[in-house]
Amino acid sequence: MVDEMNHAEMKEFHVGDVVTATVTEVKEKEAFANAGYKVDAVIPISELSSLHVEKVSDVLTEGEEREFKVIKVGDDELVLSLRAAIADKAWEELKQKYENDEIIEAEVKEVVKGGLVVDVGVRGFIPASLVERHYVEDFSDYKGRTLRMKIIEMDPEENKLILSQRAVLDEEVEAKKKELLESLQVGEIVTGTVQRLTDFGAFVDIGGVDGLVHISQMAHHRVETPADVVKEGDEIEVKILAVDQESERVSLSIKETLPDPWTTIEGKIKPGDVIEGEVKRLVSFGAFVEVAPGVEGLVHISQIANRHIGTPNEVLEEGQTVQAKVLDIHPSQERISLSIRALEETKTTDEKVEKESQPEEDHSGFSLGDMIGDQLKKYKK
Template sequence: MSEEMNMMENRDFQVGDRVKGTVLKIEEKAVTVTIDGAPFDGVIPISELSSLHIEKASDSVQEGDTLDLVITKVEEENFVLSKRKVDAEQAWDDLEKKFESGEIIEAEVKDVVKGGLVIDLGVRGFVPASLVEDYFVESFEDYKGKTMTFKIVEMEKENNRLILSHRAVVELEKESQKEEVMDSIHPGDVLKGKVQRIASFGAFVDIGGVDGLVHISQLSHEHVEKVSDVVKEGQDVTVKVLSVDRDSERISLSIKDTLPGPWDAIEEKAPKGSVHTGKVKRLVSYGAFVEVLPGVEGLVHISQIAHKHIATPHEVLTEGQEVQVKVLDVNKTDKRLSLSIKELQEKEAEQDYSDYEMPEESSGFSISDVIGDKLKGFKSE
């Protein structure tokens, strides 16, 4: 065939033309294809096979595959072709629609590189390390070959820039889950949870995708100085829902309300007649409140403090003082204990003159006679 005839046949195939080619031969760094209607074959360099780096051409295509290609160069009796550019053109159009709609994309992690993950979506997509998960990841080695979900967060076709995020998908799922949980829980519900983090004012507990706050006052029936004295991060706990504010997405929880109260079984813990060592918590005009068990205070009425008459409890007691008390009465319904201190103290002996007898009249002595001699000693001479 003359050179003139070849040039005439090649006029229908120009740089930029889209053609279909069938893989005829695969070499390590190039692929030879036959092109429908073309007078000679074309070559696809390995760099034009995929948007990703590949070591061998056979990693991307197989003999007999039919490929969509674009002519990048017309040489004498040869075409230089690109599969990558066709794939990219089609991919960008599709990805642009997904970006605008916020669609979630499922894809396999093709490679792990410094700083993140590489995804093949027809064009090279990159997931920065900070956008892989919503928590810190030490190593991404196990991510290669893993199928994951992503959202496009940045794309610039002209700069061949495509940034993806799996973290955005995770956060979206958690937000959806949070709404479901918020709608499903109600005050009074008792739930299982895990302590996520501790603050000076309380503990945040995960109750199934949403955190609720257990205020320090709701940790225990006893007074709590430090939250960490009662709960630890990662600890499994049972909580009661106190309130749900859907507008501010705040949930108030209580651990205390799931625990036996200090007055439960009080008749067994402090039965009538039992003796306890307690601490004076408060002094009032009518008596003293003494804590006999954690969270349980009883009243020692002023009349039960001492055998002798006292005007105020402050005469014999001080706040913080340890005392022994006897239980006089138990009222679980009203949460009242009547206590006594004086019943545990010996009554001071009072002077008793009943055994003394006055001298009989027949004796002729009077009181003055009996003590008269004594008085004489006090008279001045």
């Protein structure tokens, strides 16, 4: 009678069923559970988790009730899997998160060759290249860290789940960049860090966005190479010239943050002054001479020499230091007229005057003293 009642109350099990069972015994490599079958079900240690488990007691305790998946059933045998039951639910949840592009969080359980392993109900793998935005040489201190990730690839049939923390970080950087671009104001002066130098300028990080300081905007004077003004890692002030949010381009200027050199020379250089400078450029109509940092004056071709010349380079060469006389100056118009010829003419005139002021020499062989002396001798006689 009892046997008949027990047989009547006994549940029917099929492979793939998910059942609730109570853990009755925990051993080192397996556990047993009462699922309502004629014998206690066996749960092998390999069926506890998608990751490696040292001992069963790390996962199950006697008396707890859990859901398991039937993986084998026979007359006197019932084998259950905790790992499979968890995985079924996990894949469903992961599929929804993948479709919704959601962020998932998980603790790093293992550091393996090529990346990191996490447990999200199933084994998830983060390739080394998808952990950070920068290169990481040693991942040993990542074990135990909780990471925020997005699903890059998933295949439940192959039990394959590829995750990326870098995807989350990239999106955050892009969002911050967009927010910063929207907040930037043309004419605003901000602080930035020089990231890299090129032949045509310097790229400066102004808080998440790289802006370009073109070589023409590096100083008031002509710059041969950006390295003459800044170096990588320098913290500098720059003025925002233009912002293009669509292309994410920002034009910056160092020059606009510096005092106008023409205002610094006002009142210090006057017509008639003789000043020294370096020949910066030779053009068909004259030479531009730098007389102060960022301030160039023009020596017209007619003012280069006191003789007729066809081109300025007959007399001058770039890089040469010369002296010139200031003929005219208009700082507000950024113009200085200079003359080298005027100094040559002055020098020639001075030499002529000096020559004319010298007493003429008597080439007869007699001096004035000799003549007077002879007369005195005659008088005494």
